[in-house]
Amino acid sequence: xxxxxxxxxxxxxxxxxxxxxxxxxxxxxxxxxxxxxxxxxxxxxxxxxxxxxxxxxxxxxxxxxxxxxxxxxxxxxxxxxxxxxxxxxxxxxxxxxxxxxxxxxxxxxxxxxxxxxxxxxxxxxxxxxxxxxxxxxxxxxxxxxxxxxxxxxxxxxxxxxxxxxxxxxxxxxxxxxxxxxxxxxxxxxxxxxxxxxxxxxxxxxxxxxxxxxxxxxxxxxxxxxxxxxxxxxxxxxxxxxxxxxxxxxxxxxxxxxxxxxxxxxxxxxxxxxxxxxxxxxxxxxxxxxxxxxxxxxxxxxxxxxxxxxxxxxxxxxxxxxxxxxxxxxxxxxxxxxxxxxxxxxxxxxxxxxxxxxxxxxxxxxxxxxxxxxxxxxxxxxxxxxxxxxxxxxxxxxxxxxxxxxxxxxxxxxxxx
Amino acid sequence: xxxxxxxxxxxxxxxxxxxxxxxxxxxxxxxxxxxxxxxxxxxxxxxxxxxxxxxxxxxxxxxxxxxxxxxxxxxxxxxxxxxxxxxxxxxxxxxxxxxxxxxxxxxxxxxxxxxxxxxxxxxxxxxxxxxxxxxxxxxxxxxxxxxxxxxxxxxxxxxxxxxxxxxxxxxxxxxxxxxxxxxxxxxxxxxxxxxxxxxxxxxxxxxxxxxxxxxxxxxxxxxxxxxxxxxxxxxxxxxxxxxxxxxxxxxxxxxxxxxxxxxxxxxxxxxxxxxxxxxxxxxxxxxxxxxxxxxxxxxxxxxxxxxxxxxxxxxxxxxxxxxxxxxxxxxxxxxxxxxxxxxxxxxxxxxxxxxxxxxxxxxxxxxxxxxxxxxxxxxxxxxxxxxxxxxxxxxxxxxxxxxxxxxxxxxxxxxx
Numbered sequence: 012x013x014x015x016x017x018x019x020x021x022x023x024x025x026x027x028x029x030x031x032x033x034x035x036x037x038x039x040x041x042x043x044x045x046x047x048x049x050x051x052x053x054x055x056x057x058x059x060x061x062x063x064x065x066x067x068x069x070x071x072x073x074x075x076x077x078x079x080x081x082x083x084x085x086x087x088x089x090x091x092x093x094x095x096x097x098x099x100x101x102x103x104x105x106x107x108x109x110x111x112x113x114x115x116x117x118x119x120x121x122x123x124x125x126x127x128x129x130x131x132x133x134x135x136x137x138x139x140x141x142x143x144x145x146x147x148x149x150x151x152x153x154x155x156x157x158x159x160x161x162x163x164x165x166x167x168x169x170x171x172x173x174x175x176x177x178x179x180x181x182x183x184x185x186x187x188x189x190x191x192x193x194x195x196x197x198x199x200x201x202x203x204x205x206x207x208x209x210x211x212x213x214x215x216x217x218x219x220x221x222x223x224x225x226x227x228x229x230x231x232x233x234x235x236x237x238x239x240x241x242x243x244x245x246x247x248x249x250x251x252x253x254x255x256x257x258x259x260x261x262x263x264x265x266x267x268x269x270x271x272x273x274x275x276x277x278x279x280x281x282x283x284x285x286x287x288x289x290x291x292x293x294x295x296x297x298x299x300x301x302x303x304x305x306x307x308x309x310x311x312x313x314x315x316x317x318x319x320x321x322x323x324x325x326x327x328x329x330x331x332x333x334x335x336x337x338x339x340x341x342x343x344x345x346x347x348x349x350x351x352x353x354x355x356x357x358x359x360x361x362x363x364x365x366x367x368x369x370x371x372x373x374x375x376x377x378x379x380x381x382x383x384x385x386x387x388x389x390x391x392x393x394x395x396x397x398x399x400x401x402x403x404x405x406x407x408x409x410x411x412x413x414x415x416x417x418x419x420x421x422x423x424x425x426x427x
Numbered sequence: 428x429x430x431x432x433x434x435x436x437x438x439x440x441x442x443x444x445x446x447x448x449x450x451x452x453x454x455x456x457x458x459x460x461x462x463x464x465x466x467x468x469x470x471x472x473x474x475x476x477x478x479x480x481x482x483x484x485x486x487x488x489x490x491x492x493x494x495x496x497x498x499x500x501x502x503x504x505x506x507x508x509x510x511x512x513x514x515x516x517x518x519x520x521x522x523x524x525x526x527x528x529x530x531x532x533x534x535x536x537x538x539x540x541x542x543x544x545x546x547x548x549x550x551x552x553x554x555x556x557x558x559x560x561x562x563x564x565x566x567x568x569x570x571x572x573x574x575x576x577x578x579x580x581x582x583x584x585x586x587x588x589x590x591x592x593x594x595x596x597x598x599x600x601x602x603x604x605x606x607x608x609x610x611x612x613x614x615x616x617x618x619x620x621x622x623x624x625x626x627x628x629x630x631x632x633x634x635x636x637x638x639x640x641x642x643x644x645x646x647x648x649x650x651x652x653x654x655x656x657x658x659x660x661x662x663x664x665x666x667x668x669x670x671x672x673x674x675x676x677x678x679x680x681x682x683x684x685x686x687x688x689x690x691x692x693x694x695x696x697x698x699x700x701x702x703x704x705x706x707x708x709x710x711x712x713x714x715x716x717x718x719x720x721x722x723x724x725x726x727x728x729x730x731x732x733x734x735x736x737x738x739x740x741x742x743x744x745x746x747x748x749x750x751x752x753x754x755x756x757x758x759x760x761x762x763x764x765x766x767x768x769x770x771x772x773x774x775x776x777x778x779x780x781x782x783x784x785x786x787x788x789x790x791x792x793x794x795x796x797x798x799x800x801x802x803x804x805x806x807x808x809x810x811x812x813x814x815x816x817x818x819x820x821x822x823x824x825x826x827x828x829x830x831x832x833x834x835x836x837x838x839x840x841x842x843x
Binding site for chain 2: 036137181361410
């Protein structure tokens with residue numbers, strides 16, 4: 012499936028010359044990655060400075076990947092032409108298939124694709140992103156994309172996919188590859204998990220799903236896999252069926268299977284993101300004993316409340332350095348800690364600490380312990396988050412989320 | 428208690444000339460609010476361009492408020508001098524009292540204060556902030572402070588107080604007044620709730636507590652009060668006692684009393700902040716029927732899952748405008764909605780919407796409905812959040828938090 016991520020040449024079928032249109036934005040995004048790009052639209056001779064072709068068969072070159080953004084009804088014909096052209100990979104962005112009751116259109120399209128040996132991602136999706144070279148098939152704009160890294164993101168929801176990518180970008184966490192697979196008419200979660208379990212760049216796999224087949228679980232998971240499943244309730248399942256045509260089975264069954272296979276089923280979006288970032292940045296802890304070191308005890312009291320019913324064990328009392336703490340107070344406490352995990356709570360706004368931040372980061376970088384950070388605030392704190400991310404330290408802005416995510420990671424680590 | 432918030436003159440006792448020291452930062456903050464300020468420190472003749480006095484009694488002027496940042500052991504003497512000077516209000520920032528086992532120091536200090544009729548906020552706190560004039564007693568730096576508004580914040584944790592203020596600032600939500608009351612040796616939550624229930628600028632009261640007395644509940648709450656209580660568990664209570672000397676009673680009892688009196692007990696920090704901002708910006712909804720309007724269905728599926736076990740009722744199916752939606756699609760759906768509450772989910776990054784944002788905001792401003800927004804993303808989305816806040820629309824970046832917070836607001840509204 013490499014060509015989905017590193018195509019030598021791409022045809023954008025349904026390219027548009029009008030800014031704001033999906034067919035325009037996709038073309039723009041593909042072009043900006045430096046990939047050889049061919050817009051296809053019978054109504055235009057040229058778009059964004061590129062020669063525009065009436066059909067994909069008119070392109071005088073090999074095409075590795077087709078990105079299709081035309082009406083659902085026309086997709087069957089388009090896929091036929093792609094097949095005749097010899098294209099083997101297609102991303103169908105267009106909606107209007109199973110999720111609106113037109114499963115017939117989807118089935119016909121896939122049938123033709125199979126005749127020609129074309130693999131299809133979608134339909135009704137936003138496609139792919141390759142962290143290492145920036146290639147993407149998106150129609151989004153004003154999006155921050157994350158740097159290259161070790162987390163693969165798989166999603167049935169384009170929206171969640173975008174949200175997750177931006178959050179990764181904001182916090183400086185890297186992504187290997189991203190796939191929004193929509194209605195999964197052809198390429199599904201089974202194809203994807205097989206690919207990513209062997210993808211060298213990927214160490215952690217994070218998935219958002221509305222439905223997931225049993226076949227997905229028929230394997231050993233050699234890498235940490237975190238799944239956020241929606242459509243858990245009647246209301247959610249109805250919304251899911253209208254979204255991607257998903258027919259979700261009972262949530263408790265799903266949770267049970269995950270537990271058996273060592274797959275982490277996240278309770279909500281924040282836990283999902285929290286677990287992914289802890290494992291991506293720190294790996295797995297060697298045990299469950301935790302020390303909390305802080306210069307402002309409030310959030311630590313709540314953190315302790317949340318620790319109560321988890322696998323975590325406090326190694327000792329909260330180490331409260333008080334509001335007059337400087338970097339060296341933190342470093343001393345870190346060096347004295349014998350815990351498996353250190354939760355550093357920072358009130359960055361307290362001037363004595365703010366004055367000594369360079370020293371703090373410099374010295375923490377020399378200590379190879381399992382760190383997570385908790386800090387709540389505005390733009391100054393956001394800057395510090397980025398600095399912590401550069402030290403590969405995941406930081407949280409809410410005690411409940413920090414503890415819950417950490418607990419899931421510890422549960423997983425203690426299983427192995 | 429007005430003089431705590433609008434003092435004509437302030438003495439900063441324990442002022443320091445060294446940047447980064449608590450006594451320096453407080454002086455700086457007080458000065459920058461334009462209040463007449465007198466630094467007190469026997470070792471200095473001048474700090475920050477102001478004449479520095481050896482003791483507070485040497486000041487040749489009336490002093491309304493004393494902010495005290497000297498060692499706990501010296502506070503008794505300092506309070507005595509303030510008393511002789513005729514000062515009636517003091518904020519004791521210093522720690523080293525009950526929370527480290529020196530309740531005796533605290534009791535002595537308050538005894539002397541009572542002899543002179545001095546009210547004390549603290550000790551072991553960060554003091555006050557007045558949203559309308561910017562006056563504050565903080566030693567923090569690089570802090571964004573929120574604008575003037577209708578929410579009063581009361582907190583036993585300075586750290587949480589800072590976090591909450593910055594979050595309010597970040598999201599453009601206004602604060603009437605803020606009090607961090609630390610060990611509550613004198614002024615306590617009973618004094619404060621009485622004050623704020625009659626404070627004209629305050630419409631919503633948000634409190635973080637580690638312990639809270641029964642007397643607090645012996646009244647009718649004429650304004651919405653939201654409380655985040657920490658120290659719910661053995662672990663948390665131990666941490667709380669080391670923090671402020673709090674002796675917390677059983678959490679279930681607390682929840683029960685809140686339910687009886689119509690006080691909202693928040694489960695966690697995000698729900699606490701979420702409820703406060705919904706009520707501050709939109710007030711109370713007239714019913715529990717909710718419509719979800721979105722251009723990207725993923726988060727809506729999860730939102731529906733979370734709606735399932737709440738007081739909220741979906742008015743109809745999720746209105747999925749799809750990724751090609753523009754402003755006018757949203758406005759049309761808003762106008763067609765008959766629900767009490769409209770949850771607008773925005774994928775701002777989708778170009779068709781991004782192109783029409785001016786129209787979106789202009790038209791939404793004309794519709795007087797009960798709106799909350801959900802949007803997840805990076806800096807572009809953060810900018811949109813601020814624009815929504817200008818329209819007084821609270822926005823969330825996580826479906827679970829949005830629904831849970833909204834549910835608490837609806838529960839409260841349906842009680843009244």
